[in-house]
Amino acid sequence: MPLAALSAIIAAAGTAYSIDQSSEAQNQMNADVQNTVSQEEALQRQATPIYQQNLAKSVSQQPAQQGIAQALQGYRRAAQAPVSTQPIVDAPPSKEVDARTQADIARQQQANAALAQYPAQQTAWSVNNAGTNAQLGNISSIGSSIASTLQPNLLAAQEAGTQGQAVGGAIGSVGGVIGTAGAAQRTQGSYQALLNALQPGGTPTSNPTTIGSIDF
Amino acid sequence: MPSGNNNALNQLQQQQQAALSAGGAAIQQQFGQTFTPQYYQNLETNVENQQMPQLLSQYRQTGQATNYNLADKGLSQSSTAQNLGSSLQSQLAQGEQQVVNNAQQAAQTQQENVANQESQLYGQLQVSQNPTQTAQAAANAAAETSAPSVVAPLGNMFSNWTNLYLANQTANTANTQNELALALYAPYLNQLSQNSGALPTNQ
Numbered sequence: 001m002p003l004a005a006l007s008a009i010i011a012a013a014g015t016a017y018s019i020d021q022s023s024e025a026q027n028q029m030n031a032d033v034q035n036t037v038s039q040e041e042a043l044q045r046q047a048t049p050i051y052q053q054n055l056a057k058s059v060s061q062q063p064a065q066q067g068i069a070q071a072l073q074g075y076r077r078a079a080q081a082p083v084s085t086q087p088i089v090d091a092p093p094s095k096e097v098d099a100r101t102q103a104d105i106a107r108q109q110q111a112n113a114a115l116a117q118y119p120a121q122q123t124a125w126s127v128n129n130a131g132t133n134a135q136l137g138n139i140s141s142i143g144s145s146i147a148s149t150l151q152p153n154l155l156a157a158q159e160a161g162t163q164g165q166a167v168g169g170a171i172g173s174v175g176g177v178i179g180t181a182g183a184a185q186r187t188q189g190s191y192q193a194l195l196n197a198l199q200p201g202g203t204p205t206s207n208p209t210t211i212g213s214i215d216f
Numbered sequence: 217m218p219s220g221n222n223n224a225l226n227q228l229q230q231q232q233q234a235a236l237s238a239g240g241a242a243i244q245q246q247f248g249q250t251f252t253p254q255y256y257q258n259l260e261t262n263v264e265n266q267q268m269p270q271l272l273s274q275y276r277q278t279g280q281a282t283n284y285n286l287a288d289k290g291l292s293q294s295s296t297a298q299n300l301g302s303s304l305q306s307q308l309a310q311g312e313q314q315v316v317n318n319a320q321q322a323a324q325t326q327q328e329n330v331a332n333q334e335s336q337l338y339g340q341l342q343v344s345q346n347p348t349q350t351a352q353a354a355a356n357a358a359a360e361t362s363a364p365s366v367v368a369p370l371g372n373m374f375s376n377w378t379n380l381y382l383a384n385q386t387a388n389t390a391n392t393q394n395e396l397a398l399a400l401y402a403p404y405l406n407q408l409s410q411n412s413g414a415l416p417t418n419q
Contacts, residue, residue, distance in 0.1 A: 097301075
């Protein structure tokens with residue numbers, strides 16, 4: 001095979017290999033990005049219902065109602081103590097006064113119990129938010145770790161591609177060297193043919209260009 | 217290569233998930249067995265048991281002082297005594313409600329403290345991803361948080377009532393003096409009020 005043809009084949013192979021390596025690196029990087037995005041989307045799908053559940057609990061009136069009921073229960077229990085039910089001030093008994101007093105106390109209990117809903121609701125929010133934050137924090141932590149692996153993966157793929165391109169370049173260089181050697185031989189052959197023609201009795205070659213052809 | 221990276225990512229996620237699950241379980245176990253509903257109920261009862269006797273003691277003292285004052289003025293069997301007794305009983309009910317509120321507030325505050333502690337532990341776990349360290353921290357935090365806190369002594373729940381009672385007495389005395397003054401100066405006051413309503417004339 002002529003050196004020029006061999007050179008062209010090897011150079012082409014080097015270029016093809018280089019392109020192939022570059023393409024593979026690009027594919028790898030695309031796959032890394034896509035994979036990371038998929039994982040993050042999966043985590044987001046886990047997080048969404050947790051947040052929605054928190055939202056549903058936040059607007060629930062149940063803790064407030066429980067707070068009212070619990071406070072009323074406590075007030076009534078305390079009011080049943082023996083000391084509370086017996087008058088302490090020496091005074092003639094009066095059903096009218098007693099009834100008025102009991103009505104006043106009942107109104108106080110209702111009013112204070114209504115106020116008790118706010119701290120109860122506040123506590124429910126705090127506990128609920130803390131639990132939700134813990135769950136979302138776990139997911140966020142995993143998501144951050146996954147995202148942090150993307151850049152090293154991309155750099156690794158890029159590095160692999162660069163090395164592949166370097167090998168392709170080296171192969172191409174070999175082809176170039178062979179091509180140069182062939183050209184040198186051709187030049188030397190032409191020069192030799194010229195010398196032969198100039199020498200007395202020399203036999204000029206009919207096709208000097210073929211002199212340089214050698215089997216490799 | 218893509219499948220290799222994918223596997224590595226999955227493995228990483230599984231490892232982290234396992235560490236977070238193990239750490240979370242340690243927190244839940246430690247806090248779950250310490251801060252039960254019974255724990256909060258006991259806390260509430262303890263506060264009530266500490267403050268209610270103080271309240272009742274104040275009630276008895278105030279009642280005795282009131283009885284003494286009423287007897288001193290010969291009003292023990294009067295409607296004034298009935299109204300004061302009713303007012304004092306109402307004041308006691310307010311005090312009882314305050315004590316119940318204090319007890320429930322103590323339990324609620326503790327619930328929020330516990331939730332915050334748990335939240336902090338989860339935060340540490342998410343950074344360290346070390347379940348063993350988290351379990352130890354959870355044990356320490358649970359022990360520190362569950363330690364009984366000192367309940368502040370109840371203030372004087374009847375001071376306002378006593379002040380109001382005394383103020384009423386003073387006001388009654390002052391009202392008597394005002395009524396006397398009004399009677400003395402009534403003619404002048406009547407004339408003054410008639411003149412003040414007259415319209416000016418052009419003459």
